[in-house]
Amino acid sequence: MKNKSFIFPTIVFLWMIFIFASPAQQKAKWKGTIEKIDGVTVIKNPKEPMYGDNVFQLEEELAIGKEGKGDEYIFSEARDIAVDAEERIYVLDRRESHIKVFDKNGKYVKTIGNKGQGPGEMSRPSSLQITTQNEIAVNDSSARKIHFFTLDGNFLHAVSQRNMGFFTDPKIDKEGNITASYMIMDNEVVYVLKKFNPQLKESFPIFSKVILKYPNFNPFFPQCYWDIIEEDNIIWGFADKYELFIIDSAGKTVKKITREYDPVKITDEEKEKIIEGLLGGIKLIWNEHHNPFIYLRVDDEGRIFTRTYEKTPESGQYYYDVFDPDGKYMAKIPLKSRLYVIKKGKLYSIEEDEEGYQHIKRYKVTWKFPE
DSSP states (O other): OHHHHHHHHHHHHHHHHHHHHSTTTSOOOOOOEEEEETTEEEEEEOSSOSSOGGGEEEEEEEEESOSSSOGGGOOSSEEEEEEOTTOOEEEEETTTTEEEEEOTTSOEEEEEOEESSSTTEESSOOEEEEOTTSEEEEEETTTTEEEEEETTOOEEEEEEOTTOEEEEEEEEOTTSOEEEEEEEESSEEEEEEEEEOTTSOEEEEEEEEEEEETTEEOTTOOOEEEEEOGGGOEEEEETTSSEEEEEOTTSOEEEEEEEOOOOOBOOHHHHHHHHHTOOTTOEEOOOSBOOSOSEEEEOTTSOEEEEEEEEOTTTOOEEEEEEOTTSOEEEEEEESSOEEEEETTEEEEEEEOTTSOEEEEEEEEEEOOOO
């Protein structure tokens, strides 16, 4: 009896240790470091995220496309998506130079703008944003303007981009200030990222670098990505390194986020595709590896998403790295298409079917963190 009375509690005790020490039951532990360097908080992330593969799930709940509903549901070249507080969906069609608006159930509401050079008309718009002022801002770098509309579609005004070539992805903060990049081109191409006031007069420079020198051309040259986050701070990164910087509204760097990573090799197939479209007089130069990231977006809860060149072995989907609002590397998630908006627990994307038709997709996002 003594032996049995001893063995049973021991078994229970060992079972309790196994259950509570199980990885599935333990709260994930971040393995990076945080330190202050010259007044800047530096977040150093390891290669592996805090959480495993099953932390992020998507469930499709809406598709807007051609399914026999009329021309209002067909897109010639859907280029960008914005979503307002009422969850209305605004789809920028670059080829048609207009914006189609759908309610949260996917029903067509109206079309805003049209092709032309007059007030409220667009040339080849490339991006749009619903501002905190409840206005639609459309970047039209071909016409060298940012167009502003009310949410009802009434044209308000346009801001000239003057002589700034390839003016890209303006992000507008709560005060109407604009963060955007442009290129200075001569025998070399200089990439410039700046913050401007609402009239596009320079407030302060953020970053500049020579990225190309004629006749040398690197098809995979690194680019700059940025977004506006809380308190009108700016998060930005130049993709030659895995480094993201957060600057305050006055331009002071307050945080730096880094991550260790395994570089992804540029394949011969990728090089051949570039060579097929090669222009005369250009001399190609190649990096051995891809840049660490190619895209940056921040959701409405402050999580940071960067798209990498790493792919899933099964489906070939690209992985996005996800950092929490503090800059800690929390998850690595595969997505089959580019992430445009994550808002109110919904993810919006532009996808193409086998016939080449574009669809606007909305997914319900579920995060499942271990407790």
